[in-house]
Amino acid sequence: MQTTFSEKTFNYLNFILLGGIAILSLYPFWYILSLSFSSAATATQQSLHLWPKEICLASYRMVFSDPDMLTGYTNTIIRTVAGTFLTMLFTCLGAYPLSKPYLPYRKCFMLFVLITMIFSGGLVPIYLLIKNLGLINNIWVYILPLLTNAFNILVVKNFFQSIPESIAESARIDGASELRILFQFYMPLSKPILTTVALWTAVIHWNMWFDAMIFVYDNKLQVLQTFLQRIVIQGQTSLIEKGAINYDIAQYTSETLKAAVTVVTIVPILLVYPFLQKYFIKGIMIGSVKE
Amino acid sequence: MQLVWMLVPVLLFFIIFSYIPMCGLIIAFKDYRMDLGIIHSPWAGLANLSELLQAFEFRKALTNTIIISMLRLSFGFVAPVLLALLLNEIRVTWYKRTIQTIVYLPYFFSWVLLGGIILTVFSSNGPMNLVYMLLLDICNFCLGQINSLFGTNLHHFAFSPIQFMTNRHWFLFVLILTGIWQEVGYSAIIYLAALAGIPVELYESANVDGAGRWHQTIHITLPVLMPTIVTLFLLRLGQILNAGFDQIYNLYNPIVYDSADIIDTYVLRILQNMDFSLATAAGMFKSIIGMILIVTVNMIVNKYTKGEKGLW
Numbered sequence: 001m002q003t004t005f006s007e008k009t010f011n012y013l014n015f016i017l018l019g020g021i022a023i024l025s026l027y028p029f030w031y032i033l034s035l036s037f038s039s040a041a042t043a044t045q046q047s048l049h050l051w052p053k054e055i056c057l058a059s060y061r062m063v064f065s066d067p068d069m070l071t072g073y074t075n076t077i078i079r080t081v082a083g084t085f086l087t088m089l090f091t092c093l094g095a096y097p098l099s100k101p102y103l104p105y106r107k108c109f110m111l112f113v114l115i116t117m118i119f120s121g122g123l124v125p126i127y128l129l130i131k132n133l134g135l136i137n138n139i140w141v142y143i144l145p146l147l148t149n150a151f152n153i154l155v156v157k158n159f160f161q162s163i164p165e166s167i168a169e170s171a172r173i174d175g176a177s178e179l180r181i182l183f184q185f186y187m188p189l190s191k192p193i194l195t196t197v198a199l200w201t202a203v204i205h206w207n208m209w210f211d212a213m214i215f216v217y218d219n220k221l222q223v224l225q226t227f228l229q230r231i232v233i234q235g236q237t238s239l240i241e242k243g244a245i246n247y248d249i250a251q252y253t254s255e256t257l258k259a260a261v262t263v264v265t266i267v268p269i270l271l272v273y274p275f276l277q278k279y280f281i282k283g284i285m286i287g288s289v290k291e
Numbered sequence: 292m293q294l295v296w297m298l299v300p301v302l303l304f305f306i307i308f309s310y311i312p313m314c315g316l317i318i319a320f321k322d323y324r325m326d327l328g329i330i331h332s333p334w335a336g337l338a339n340l341s342e343l344l345q346a347f348e349f350r351k352a353l354t355n356t357i358i359i360s361m362l363r364l365s366f367g368f369v370a371p372v373l374l375a376l377l378l379n380e381i382r383v384t385w386y387k388r389t390i391q392t393i394v395y396l397p398y399f400f401s402w403v404l405l406g407g408i409i410l411t412v413f414s415s416n417g418p419m420n421l422v423y424m425l426l427l428d429i430c431n432f433c434l435g436q437i438n439s440l441f442g443t444n445l446h447h448f449a450f451s452p453i454q455f456m457t458n459r460h461w462f463l464f465v466l467i468l469t470g471i472w473q474e475v476g477y478s479a480i481i482y483l484a485a486l487a488g489i490p491v492e493l494y495e496s497a498n499v500d501g502a503g504r505w506h507q508t509i510h511i512t513l514p515v516l517m518p519t520i521v522t523l524f525l526l527r528l529g530q531i532l533n534a535g536f537d538q539i540y541n542l543y544n545p546i547v548y549d550s551a552d553i554i555d556t557y558v559l560r561i562l563q564n565m566d567f568s569l570a571t572a573a574g575m576f577k578s579i580i581g582m583i584l585i586v587t588v589n590m591i592v593n594k595y596t597k598g599e600k601g602l603w
């Protein structure tokens with residue numbers, strides 16, 4: 001390929017520009033990371049904090065000694081694991097029958113599911129419903145309303161439709177029930193799409209804070225995001241500092257504490273990031289949910 | 292028949308968590324009282340709706356919602372297209388992939404977490420203001436030089452930090468900018484996928500014809516991207532009443548309600564004030580207009596792409 005001078009210049013500039021964008025995009029995280037390791041004395045100086053001047057673990061000691069953080073972590077893991085598992089079960093149970101053209105009243109069922117995608121009752125009726133179901137201050141409030149949704153069902157349904165019907169037919173001749181066909185043949189054959197949907201669900205569960213804020217008052221049932229919100233958004237670092245050992249006080253500030261809490265929340269996502277990225281990119285290509 | 296039985300749990304789920312709340316919308320036409328319940332509360336007709344439409348706060352929230360959405364549409368929408376075009380010009384695979392991995396990252400974090408980071412970075416002694424101070428310093432230095440050279444008396448800039456989070460205009464700036472930060476990597480992937488589908492022969496023959504990179508972008512790349520761009524634009528337009536609740540709720544404060552209060556935050560606030568009927572009316576307003584928008588936009592997209600790219 002011939003390259004002229006101007007094209008070469010463009011290539012270099014583009015290289016630098018995109019590198020700059022990536023650095024700017026990463027910098028806020030880096031700043032927080034650096035701040036979290038800073039001692040109170042360096043943290044209070046206004047600086048870009050490109051590098052912590054010394055490694056000071058006081059903020060992390062505070063965060064790890066906070067019982068709320070442990071509660072939050074546990075509850076978030078519970079809701080993510082249980083919620084994702086049940087969502088996959090419900091989504092497949094819904095998707096399998098809908099993927100069969102010979103399902104009686106299929107059109108009506110499809111419409112029934114689709115309507116929920118474009119119209120909702122809004123916050124207040126849902127709040128009253130949750131209240132009447134006795135789900136206020138109940139750990140199931142994290143799981144039940146997210147059991148499945150129209151989009152997930154349609155995405156999985158579309159994939160099921162691409163599986164040859166002959167597989168189901170021969171299993172049926174061998175006397176397998178529909179449930180068994182779903183679990184034994186369809187689900188293993190749909191691993192890529194099921195992984196994608198499972199990861200969508202898991203990320204939603206991990207990051208969800210709204211339901212915990214609205215429906216749960218009990219501190220023992222709170223999730224990680226709520227504690228994070230109290231500390232980094234509302235600035236209630238006193239909750240952590242309450243049990244502080246005195247000599248540490250000079251070593252951290254509320255800013256380094258916030259930074260440490262943020263880092264502790266980020267790390268689990270970073271650990272699975274390569275995995276997330278791979279399957280989310282696959283998922284993006286499923287833009288439409290039509291038949 | 293087995294198939295229908297399998298569907299029962301899912302149907303029950305939708306009835307309980309989608310259809311019952313839809314029926315719950317009748318609260319909007321009642322004078323809801325906690326002690327009487329939905330059924331026994333007295334009817335109020337359209338009183339709630341008219342109270343809502345006359346409420347100054349609601350009108351403000353509606354205007355803000357549309358303004359913020361429009362700002363996002365004009366800046367936030369162009370950013371991923373540009374990013375994809377620039378990334379597409381990079382031929383070094385590992386570099387391209389690294390950049391993509393980095394800019395995609397913020398998409399996976401909740402707005403609680405990002406909000407905390409943003410509040411720190413944009414605080415009055417955070418790095419954004421530090422950079423601003425450095426710029427001011429440079430400007431003042433130049434002004435000083437000019438003054439001493441030409442004997443003029445230009446005023447120096449005052450050193451006061453920008454109040455990003457409490458100034459109503461700067462707040463919108465932060466909102467749009469951080470919105471792009473969170474989303475741009477994710478949105479760019481859709482365009483990159485469309486770009487990957489362009490056959491190399493097209494570029495090769497353009498090269499033979501002597502068309503430079505710029506001309507190739509204008510005459511090959513952009514036309515190929517156009518259907519995707521138009522489709523995504525229309526779909527975003529259908530979401531105009533969703534101005535980004537999660538982001539705004541975690542960043543705003545009463546000082547910037549004037550420009551940052553949107554329908555969703557307004558609904559939440561009146562719900563917390565226990566005004567159930569008014570909050571339901573506001574939610575219903577949003578749901579109905581939103582539905583009309585989505586259905587219309589989907590029809591247009593289906594027509595434009597001959598039924599290929601609509602949502603359903």
